[in-house]
Amino acid sequence: MHGQHRADRHALPHRGQFRSDLRGGQVQGLVAQRPCHAHTRRTFASGGPRCGSALKLIGSNTSPYVRKARLVLLEKNIPHTYLVDPPSDPNSSVYRVNPLGRIPALILDEETCVFDSPVIAEYVDTLNDTPILIPRHDALARMRVKRWEALADGIMDSAIVVRNERIRPAEKQEQSNIDLHLTAVTRTLEHVAGQLGDRAWCEGDSITLADLALLSALVYLDLRQPERDWRSAHPNLAAWFNRMSTRPGVKTSLAEQT
Numbered sequence: 001m002h003g004q005h006r007a008d009r010h011a012l013p014h015r016g017q018f019r020s021d022l023r024g025g026q027v028q029g030l031v032a033q034r035p036c037h038a039h040t041r042r043t044f045a046s047g048g049p050r051c052g053s054a055l056k057l058i059g060s061n062t063s064p065y066v067r068k069a070r071l072v073l074l075e076k077n078i079p080h081t082y083l084v085d086p087p088s089d090p091n092s093s094v095y096r097v098n099p100l101g102r103i104p105a106l107i108l109d110e111e112t113c114v115f116d117s118p119v120i121a122e123y124v125d126t127l128n129d130t131p132i133l134i135p136r137h138d139a140l141a142r143m144r145v146k147r148w149e150a151l152a153d154g155i156m157d158s159a160i161v162v163r164n165e166r167i168r169p170a171e172k173q174e175q176s177n178i179d180l181h182l183t184a185v186t187r188t189l190e191h192v193a194g195q196l197g198d199r200a201w202c203e204g205d206s207i208t209l210a211d212l213a214l215l216s217a218l219v220y221l222d223l224r225q226p227e228r229d230w231r232s233a234h235p236n237l238a239a240w241f242n243r244m245s246t247r248p249g250v251k252t253s254l255a256e257q258t
Contacts, residue, residue, distance in 0.1 A: 055080040055124075056107040058094050061256050064156040064220035065117040069104040070256075071212040072121045074249030076128055082256075118149060121209055133209040141204065148195075148202050148210030151188055155217040158184045163224045185221070185228075193234035200243070207247075215244050219254065 057073065057080055059066030073080050087094045087101045097113040098105045106114040106123070114120050125133045135141040158181035165178045192214060196202060202210035218241055221228055231238035244250055 055109070056083055057081070057120075058083050058085050058092075058097070058105045058107065059103045060084060060086040062220075062223060063103055064159075064216045065153070066104040067219060067253055068152075068213050068216040069106065069117050069120045069124075071216065071249055071253055072124050072133060072209065074252055075133065075207065075212060075247070076124060076130065078124060078127055118146075118153070121149070121212075125209070131207060133207070133212070135204075135208075145203050145208045145210045148192075148208075149213040151192055152210075152213035152217040155185050155188050156220055158182075158188075159217070159220055159224055185225075189230055189234060189237070193237045196236055196240060198236060200240075211244060215241065215250065219257070223257065 055073070055078065057066070057070060059070065059082065061084060063086075070082060083093075085092050085094060087103060092101075094103055094105050095101050097107055098115045100115065102116065104115065104117055104120055106120045108114065114123050122134060134145055161181045162178050162185075165173050192202075201207055202214060218230070218237070221230060231241075245254065
């Protein structure tokens with residue numbers, strides 16, 4: 001696995017070597033640690049970080065899965081340190097905390113490591129209620145948010161397959177595999193644009209994990225498939241993306257990519 005890259009959820013459907021889509025190696029976006037107050041302690045779920053400690057997110061600025069996890073932490077204003085330490089480096093600390101050697105990896109104050117991105121998002125969402133990103137008492141609403149996440153993660157998965165194919169030597173590239181996953185991305189963008197319509201949020205009347213996951217997928221398409229003009233094809237997605245881009249946490253995350 002050293003020097004190779006796989007999606008943080010599962011091995012991508014390709015037989016060849018996975019190359020890194022990651023950069024970095026330093027601490028970025030340090031979020032200041034805050035003192036615990038009585039109200040804060042009440043909102044933490046059992047098993048949350050202890051007072052006086054902060055979480056540490058290990059990742060890469062180009063990974064869409066890391067971006068999703070980072071956005072959840074930022075949106076909920078959870079104190080944490082963001083460490084850019086990609087598994088493309090054989091000495092990456094991720095190998096010591098995640099046996100899969102994948103990012104994102106979230107280290108808790110007691111040195112427990114949480115992975116992968118859907119598990120991180122679910123855990124972090126329990127740490128406070130501002131905002132609640134995954135519905136807790138409505139099974140159908142929860143399913144719909146998680147379904148949006150699955151669609152966004154699917155876009156990421158296919159886009160990374162295309163990326164990994166395109167960086168192989170030309171004679172080893174499988175064009176049929178590239179076409180298969182490009183089509184999957186196109187079809188899914190059409191679907192999510194139709195589902196979103198003119199609504200302000202992907203699901204419900206406030207921001208949820210659905211919005212953060214979809215934004216992460218679209219940012220990755222801009223990075224790795226700049227020739228894909230999804231904004232012209234789906235103006236409603238473009239308008240939604242522009243609104244989302246004004247949020248403080250999103251601004252922080254986008255600035256880290258440069």
